[in-house]
Amino acid sequence: MFTNGAVAPFSLGSIFCVGRNYAEHAAELGNAVPEAPLLFSKPAGAVQAVRYGQPSTIVIPTGQGACHHELEIALLIGKPVTAELLAHLPEQSDAAILATISGVGLALDLTLRDVQDQLKQAGHPWERAKAFHGSCPLTDFVPVADMGPLDAMRLRLLRNGNVQQEGDATQMIFSLAALLREIAQVFSLQPGDVVLTGTPAGVGPLQPGDELTLELVTGSKQCLQWHVRVAAANV
Known part of the structure; x- marks a missing residue:
């Protein structure tokens, strides 16, 4: 059911991220809801592999303030999507856009929140807070053919047995097709x-020692879980 490794059969490319795509998350951080998708990126070196069916360990930096978890649905692109392609598609052709997705998984957008707040106050970019080495724990991908309706996906994060985050694709401010x-x-x-x-x-x-469960419920109602232990980085 799963791809062989985080992005097989493709080499890992760019990691594009979307900020403030759930209204309640924007509100909890005191941010305005954006009128257009807020985009940033992470380098390939940000990935930490999280494997299905076996416990995984991720490391977080210490000594730089709080490192927050942000659980997200991750899409693996399987076909090129360019401005030239979009120009030849009808404006509402969501199916054609979604057909470029090869697989679906989960990711943790690790965020150094204190660092990010300082950068925001200074009017500086967020890369130091969002794109540091190891800032993107990433699961295996489920082939999109096994996912059922993509707009019916749900995600949930449990930390030490307690629900910390949950949501579904219908709550996104910008749909999957709109984001692509x-x-x-x-x-x-x-x-x-x-x-x-x-x-x-x-x-x-x-915190180091936290036990996480990353949960993805597919549109066909299958519940997939990845188990992760948090450790401190050795630097």
Whole structure:
């Protein structure tokens, strides 16, 4: 059912991320709801692999303030999506856009929240808070053919047995197709690229020793879980 590794059969490409795509998450951080998708990126070195069917360990930095969890649905791109392609598609052709998705998984957009707040106050970019080494724990991908309706997906994060985050694709401010359109018009999307689609409310700090369960409920009602232990980085 799963791809062989995080992005097989493609080489890992760019990781495009979407901020504030759930209204309740924007509200919990005191941010305005955006009128257009808020985009940023992470380098390939940000990935930490999280494997299905076996316990995984992720590391978080210490000594830089709070490191928050932000659980997100992750899309693996299987076919190119470019501005040229979009120009030849009807404006509402969501099916054609969604057909470029090869697989679906989960990701943690790890965020150094204190660092991010400082950067925001100074008017600086967020990369130090969002794109540091290891800032993107990423699960295996489920082939999209096994997912059922994509707009029926649900995600949930349990931390030490307690529900911390949960949401579903219908709560997104910008739909999956709208996100792919926006990203492709600015950057283009290529096979092996990954799109993180935004996080629901309930973000909070992680601690070394935390036990996490990352849960994805497919549109066909299958519940998939990945189990993760949090450890401190050795630097």
